[in-house]
Amino acid sequence: MNFFFKSKQKGPVELVKATHDAMARIDGSSSNNEQQRNKANDEITKHVSSMLQTLRDGGADKKVPDVTSEQVAQLAQEIYTTELLPLLISNLSRLEFETRKEVCLIFRILLRRKIGSREPTVDYLISRPNVIAGLINGYSNPDAAVCCGNMLRECFKHEQLVKTTLKLPEFLDFFTYVESGNFDITSDAFNSFHEALTKFKDPPVSFLTNNYDVFFAKYTQLLESENYVVRRQSLKLLGEILLERKNFNVMMRYIKESSNLQMVMMALSDKSKSIQYEAFHIFKIFVANPTKTPEVRKILVNNRDKLLLFLSKFQKDKDSDEQFKDEKAFLRAEIEKLPSKV
Numbered sequence: 001m002n003f004f005f006k007s008k009q010k011g012p013v014e015l016v017k018a019t020h021d022a023m024a025r026i027d028g029s030s031s032n033n034e035q036q037r038n039k040a041n042d043e044i045t046k047h048v049s050s051m052l053q054t055l056r057d058g059g060a061d062k063k064v065p066d067v068t069s070e071q072v073a074q075l076a077q078e079i080y081t082t083e084l085l086p087l088l089i090s091n092l093s094r095l096e097f098e099t100r101k102e103v104c105l106i107f108r109i110l111l112r113r114k115i116g117s118r119e120p121t122v123d124y125l126i127s128r129p130n131v132i133a134g135l136i137n138g139y140s141n142p143d144a145a146v147c148c149g150n151m152l153r154e155c156f157k158h159e160q161l162v163k164t165t166l167k168l169p170e171f172l173d174f175f176t177y178v179e180s181g182n183f184d185i186t187s188d189a190f191n192s193f194h195e196a197l198t199k200f201k202d203p204p205v206s207f208l209t210n211n212y213d214v215f216f217a218k219y220t221q222l223l224e225s226e227n228y229v230v231r232r233q234s235l236k237l238l239g240e241i242l243l244e245r246k247n248f249n250v251m252m253r254y255i256k257e258s259s260n261l262q263m264v265m266m267a268l269s270d271k272s273k274s275i276q277y278e279a280f281h282i283f284k285i286f287v288a289n290p291t292k293t294p295e296v297r298k299i300l301v302n303n304r305d306k307l308l309l310f311l312s313k314f315q316k317d318k319d320s321d322e323q324f325k326d327e328k329a330f331l332r333a334e335i336e337k338l339p340s341k342v
Contacts, residue, residue, distance in 0.1 A: 009050070010047075010050065011071075011074075012051075012054065012071060012074040012075035012078050013074065013078050015047050015050055015051055015054070015075070015078075016051075016075070016078040016079060016082055016084055017082075018043065018047050019043075019044060019047040019048065019051075019084060019088075020082060020084065020087070022040040022041075022043040022044045022047065023040075023044065023087055023088075023091060025037065025039075025040035026040045026041055026044070026091070026094055041094070041095065041096060041099075044095060044099060045095070045096050045098070045099045048088075048095075048099050048102050048103060048106070049099075049102060051075060051079075051106055052102050052105055052106050052109075054071055054072065054075050055072055055075065055106060055109045055110070056109075057069075057071070058071050058072030072113070073115075076110055076113065076120060076121070079110070080120070080121075080124050083128075085107065085110075085124075085131055086128070086130065086131045086134055088103050089103075089131065089134045089135060089138065089148070089151075090134055092138065092141075092143070092144035092147055092148065093141045093143035093144045100143075100144070100147045101147070103147070104147050104150050104151055107151045107154065108150075108151070108154050111125075111154050111155065111157075111158075119158070122158050122160060122161060125155065125161055125164070126160055126161065126164050129164050129165075129167070129168055132152070132155060132161065132164060132165050132168065133168050133170040134148075135148045135151050135152045135155070136148075136152065136165075136168070136170045136171065136173055136174070136177075137170060137173070139173075139174075139177035139180070139185055139188075139189050140177070142182060142184075142185060145177075145182075145184070145185045145188060145189075146184060146185075146188050149188040149189065149191065149192050152165075152192045152195075153191065153192055153195055156192070156195040156196055156199050157199070159199075159200045159202070159203065162196055162199060162200050162203045163203040165196055166196065166203050166204065166206075166207040167207075171196070172211075172214065172215075172218065174189055174192070174193040174196075175218040175219075175221065175222065177189035178190050178193060178222065178230060179221075179222070179225060179227060179230060186227070186229070186230065187229075190230070190233055193237075194233075194237055197237065197241060198237070198240055198241075198244075201244065201246045202246065204241070204244075204247070205246050205247060205250070208241070208247060208250045209249065209250060212250065212253060216254065219234065219238065220263065222234040223235060223238070223263060223267070224263070228272065228275075231267075231275060232272070232274050232275050232278060235267060235275060235278035235279055235282065236278045238282060239278060239281040239282050242254060242255075242282060242285055243281070243285070251285065252289075255285055255286050255289050255296070256293045256296065257293075257296075258293065258295035258296050258298075258299055260286075261283075261286050261296050261299055261300075262299065264279050264282045264283050264286065265279075265283065265299075265303070267279035267282075268280060268283055268310070269310075273315060276314075276315065277315065277318075280314070280315075280327075283331075284327060284330075284331055286300075287300065287331050287334050287335060288330075288331075288334065297338075300335065300338055301338050301339055301340075301341065304335055304338050304339075304340055305340070307335050308332060308335055308336065311328055311331055311332050311335070312332070314328060
């Protein structure tokens with residue numbers, strides 16, 4: 001008689017320990033260790049899949065999870081206690097493509113997990129900002145970038161994690177990644193950058209106020225980028241930031257600087273209609289400001305007649321949009337009030 005024995009499935013504690021052990025074995029770099037590293041990678045793939053299945057079987061991937069499954073709770077706690085998340089994140093590029101995707105799914109499921117009103121993974125990440133910093137640094141590796149971006153944007157669905165992210169010095173590294181030269185990384189990094197600054201209203205206010213000089217010095221470089229997509233997206237985001245009511249003090253500081261007006265006027269005359277259009281929405285803030293600085297006022301007065309002529313012809317194909325047409329008329333009326341000489 002033949003007997004078939006099914007290998008015993010590892011429990012949560014064993015799974016996490018086995019993953020740690022296998023991760024330690026993919027550190028070898030010599031060719032003699034290649035077979036060992038491949039075997040370790042196969043083990044990681046198997047263990048990560050098992051962890052994902054445990055979370056799914058326990059109901060942790062429900063859209064509004066309130067999970068009490070003992071297996072899920074044990075697995076989650078073991079992942080937190082042993083710092084498995086930062087280990088997996090820092091080694092994403094070494095993992096198989098499908099395994100990276102499963103790590104992203106595990107991260108998302110854990111992040112959405114609730115116990116009553118508590119969100120354990122959110123609390124974990126707040127206490128370990130280095131994990132979020134590791135996700136931002138993931139943009140430096142093409143093999144890990146998109147996966148790290150997906151996990152970051154999951155974090156940005158939680159206001160406290162946005163607040164945590166904006167306090168990190170690594171947040172300013174987005175300016176480098178947005179101009180990486182790799183289209184996929186540039187697009188993904190800008191999506192994350194945009195989410196962090198617009199998803200919630202309050203966290204960006206204190207960040208922009210406290211980091212005004214360094215932030216806008218770097219932002220100016222984006223507005224002057226040779227990359228068309230970066231310039232257009234940056235102008236659009238700048239308009240969103242300045243027109244957000246809670247950023248009123250930041251907006252007033254920005255529109256008092258004549259160099260900012262000059263840059264926006266240059267964008268107004270760009271050959272791209274899309275860039276012109278985004279610049280228009282920022283330009284109108286300068287013109288509408290009743291307390292213009294002498295330097296800003298001087299630029300507008302010196303260009304008064306040219307601006308009136310420019311606006312009379314500006315993107316007339318969009319005049320079917322009544323709001324846009326009215327905004328142009330308002331700007332012309334405001335500029336007409338200016339003297340012809342300083």
